[in-house]
Amino acid sequence: MIQLYSVFTANGQKVHVMLEECELEYSAMAVDLVGGAHRTPEFRSLNPFARVPIIIDEQGPDGNPITVCETIAILEYLSAKTGRFMPSSARGRVEVAQWLSFITSNVGPLFRGIFMFSNIVPGKIQPAIEHFQTEAKKAFAVLDAYLADHEFLAANEYTIADINAYPVAATSSKSIARGLEPYTNIRRWADSIAKRAAVQRGMKVLG
Ligand SMILES: N[C@@H](CCC(=O)N[C@@H](CS)C(=O)NCC(=O)O)C(=O)O
Known part of the structure; x- marks a missing residue:
């Protein structure tokens, strides 16, 4: 257990x-x-x-x-x-590591910045909120460009890299204007992941 x-x-x-x-x-x-x-x-x-x-x-x-x-x-x-x-190939595992790091070290803290300056830091400092929103959009543009010719993030298969990135796309994206609307490739990828029964159950836990 x-x-x-x-x-x-x-x-x-x-x-x-x-x-x-x-x-x-x-x-x-x-x-x-x-x-x-x-x-x-x-x-x-x-x-x-x-x-x-x-x-x-x-x-x-x-x-x-x-x-x-x-x-x-x-x-x-x-x-x-x-x-x-996790992919069986060493090359695939490196791709997983890169995308885990990109999402968690770069993208996650940008959304944390939006949240903190919108909800926690006193005074609602608009330039700070806009800075983090702009940077989050740039990161999504990178992800979107990659997904234009990749079905999944690593090794052409569904891995923990996708599991790590999906909630950021599905949930965190709501804190930028127009959400995922401009990012057609992220939407295609996210829509395919959203169909998985385990994902549907997991996304509701503690909700
Ligand atoms: N690097 C951590 C980040 C986790 C994180 O930021 N958790 C938030 C909730 S989503 C938290 O515990 N916040 C409490 C706080 O900042 O005081 C991870 O990947 O697990």
């Missing part, structure tokens, strides 16, 4: 979709970020950076429980545990 601590956001959805895709047994617990539940000493003992999602797998690689935080680490861990959603 896997214990999941998470929230109904794109970062959470990446892990929720992966758990559903891998058909793993898990129990989901919503963490009250607004109330500060992630800043308690108990929570920091799981993730010192005080962020979700986190999983605790009772059956870790050595048979003992393991705690995993950071979405990329969780996706890679579950992929290795189940032997799924």
Whole structure:
């Protein structure tokens, strides 16, 4: 059994979709970020950076429980545990690593910037919001150009790179004007992923 601590956001959805895709047994617990539940000493003992999602797998690689935080680490861990959603070729695995990094290191923080300056930082600093929106659109243009002649992000197959990117396209994109409307290739890719039953279930977890 896997214990999941998470929230109904794109970062959470990446892990929720992966758990559903891998058909793993898990129990989901919503963490009250607004109330500060992630800043308690108990929570920091799981993730010192005080962020979700986190999983605790009772059956870790050595048979003992393991705690995993950071979405990329969780996706890679579950992929290795189940032997799924990772290309068999070394070249394909490099492509997966590149797209995991591009989405999580570059695109995710841009949407976090939009969220923080729109909702958390006092004063609604419009130039900051516009800066992050402009940069997020540039990143989507890169993704869109790539998907013009690729069915999936890596190795011509559905992998954790797609699972990591899909919730950003489906959920985070709502915070830029016109959402995914200008990005026809991202829409084609996202529409095909949205048809998967596991994705449909995962996207609703904790919603
Ligand atoms: N790099 C982290 C980012 C996770 C993250 O930003 N989580 C947000 C929720 S989507 C969070 O826990 N925010 C709490 C806070 O910033 O205080 C990952 O990939 O898991």
